[in-house]
Amino acid sequence: MTAEVLVRLAGAGVRYSAGLPAAIAGVSLSLARGERLAVIGESGSGKTTLALAMAGLLPAGSTVEGRIEWPAFGGAPKPGRDVGYVFQDPSGSLDPVMRVGDQLAEVAAAHGDADPHVNAVELIAQVELPDPVRTARAYPHELSGGQRQRIALALALAGRPSMLIADEATSALDPVVQKKLAELVVRLCRTNGLTLVFVTHDIALAAGLGTRIAVVYSARLAETGPAERVLSDPAHPYTKALLESHLGRDVPRGARVHAIEGQPPDPALALPGCRFALRCRHAVATCNRSEPGWAGARDDGAACILPAGMLR
Amino acid sequence: MRGARLVSRRLLGVVPVLAIVIVGTFFLLEASSGDAVDAYLVSTGGDRGLADQLRRDWGLDRSAWARLALFVSSLARFDLGWSVAFSRPVVEVVLERLPNTLLLMGTAIALAFGAGSILGIVAANRPGSAVDRALSLGSLAIYAIPGFWLGLVLIVVFAVQLRLLPSGGIETIASGKQGLERAGDIARHLVLPVAALGMVYLALYLRMMRAGMIETWRHDFVRAALARGLPRRQVVWRHIARNALLPLVTMLGLQAASMLGGSVVIESVFAVPGLGRLAHEAVAQRDTPLLLGVILVGAVVVIAANLAVDLLYAWLDPRVGAGPETAA
């Protein structure tokens, strides 16, 4: 890979306040321009915290440990300008009493657009909503959930960022709408050369749109690597269990991740060993004693002591 | 369109309410000593014979129901009865006084709403800061001040001690001022009564706006707007403040009634010839028809104010009356 590195994380972690345990810790990975990274994890695993930390949107009072570097921007990314962020709830992320066109124009203008209202209509066309001029005059409550999330996507793109972070952006929608929106996101990233971080609990969705995959488990990075390799040859038992319980099968939505026996440990619990050990079929005595080191390359490896190829 | 639908629905709801007010007024009128004939004869003079004659002519010798019907039908002709105190029809006196009260109330509510909501935004900007604590405590203290007493204090300070402003009246009597000069004169007279009437509401709006801002800050769209790179100031004023203002607007209608009540004492303190002072005069002179006329017209003013507030709210919040779920 020779493409320019956009963001590099080295031992990155987040604490929401000094007394609390880390919501995510020890994440090292890098992302090059144009790549699409799917971050997979259960709710509470810390995947959203990771996304917020990358976007620089953590609430006041939280602290970032380790390093998050942006060589391409020469400093922290500017919200909206360098990184666009799409939140999970499509109805909550729009101002209920302002026309969506005005909201788009407002963001475009804030990023120095000379003709924000024309641009607002163009952005609506870009996210493939019908009749952009009319849609621009609509209020959020007049749109469906899927349409609102498309507007939220357009808003994230209004500042012409080079990176897009979609945080469970499709989870609140029904499966058909969800699939269409995910396809649109990939298409937009391809045509505009955007780098994508797509946070989801749905490994099937992740498999379809990521060039790279990162698996997060109980506040730790379990595995990361090129999508093809992770899907065909997982190096972490958790990834393997996820794949076995879902890929290619018609498991009802929502039941997918929980198909693995047991629950992830409370993040507040200080465990000496691997945090997946309690649910792991391959666990040995060492797993419970010390936290596993990182095996493999930084951007292609797993936090597991099992030798490569063991899970095949 | 939406507005027209809203108004027509509201007007329909007003009918029973107004009917109850009218019947209630009628019973108060019946309960008071003396009737319209007594009132009329006090100002014109006449003997028992004339009184009985008039009672027959006006239908006052008939049953209570017939008298109620009579009362309603004269209301329909905008006839509110005869004022003993002024020896004139009640409706004339009331309508003459109404504009002054509307001016006083309108100015007070506008200033209180504007200043109160802006100060509320300032207080909520950094909850717990020195500015916030000063504003919150100050507003609580102001909220406890009796308006008529504040009026007296203002008179002592600004009219008696500093001699900056007139202590009463609506304008300088027989000054011969016209146009802009007269408007300025009225404005000078309005400063103190407006302050005395509006201060409590300013404190109320400040507290409500502060709470509303803090509440709205927690909404997801605020976090999203900041994530899109909008400057904090713009998010605060254009998004948070606008959303936090909505519940305050709904309060405006309710406050019309309480402010009209407050204007009675304030107008009496500052000798403003308005509706409120008229009510006091009516009580002092035992002129019940006049007092009930003031109450009826006051109720109509409150209903009109509520309608205006509904329209304003519909304009500010596009969700109102849009879907079937809000049509009820």
Added chain:
Amino acid sequence: MSALRRFAGSPDGVVGAGLLLSFAIVAVFAPVAYPEDPLSIVGGPLVRPFVDWSTPLGTDRLGRDLLAGLLHGARTSMLVGLFAALVAILLGAAVGVAAGLSGGWIDESLMRITEAFQTVPGFLLALAFISVVGPSLPMVVFAIALGAWTGPARVVRAEVLSIRERDFVAAARVIGMHPVEIAWREVLPHALPPVVSLASVIVAGAILTEAALSFLGLGDPNRVTWGGLIAEGRTVLRSAPYLSIVPGLALLSTVLAVHLTGEGIVAALAGRRSFQ
């Protein structure tokens, strides 16, 4: 117990309750400190405050002791404030429970009546009522309550509507409890807490309304009131402003104390509610 501790944890509430308690003591012991009629003449007219220590706050234009009036006035203010609020809350609760439980046309007409009362300015209504029945303490209390019961009525009704579908009410209905008994024993105790947080606002409003009525000369003429003292002082506002200003300060601090206590009560109740 824990609600009391939460109340104690709110500085507003503690200061307010402390102030209120001291005013209450003053009100109770006023006749002991000044057994004579506060309307009697005790000295020269318009004695300034802090000049003659037999009348520490001075005298009015007839030579009546301002401090004696102030202490006796506290009785009227607090008495009327408390009782008017009590009557308003009881009346409102009764209307709210009746409307919420019966539903249908009874609910509809009770709510229209409530709306009609909200449409007429409460103070004008009190004026009209007193001018018809004459000013006496019970009538003043009732006149003030007449304009203040609508708030509690609406709150109680809303609360009853949400409570009446709950299991324990249905159970009471199944075992054949009389509707009035259900209202009294099962519904009212659950509907009252939100009204309690409204109580301080009603008490404060009642005290201010009583003062305004007395100021306009519509209070009980046989009693000293703060509003009456302010009106009395108004006639000599230019030469002796303290006669109006001092009773106003007493009024202000009483109302402020009520508001502060209310903040404490709201804090205590908010804690309780969040634990449910």
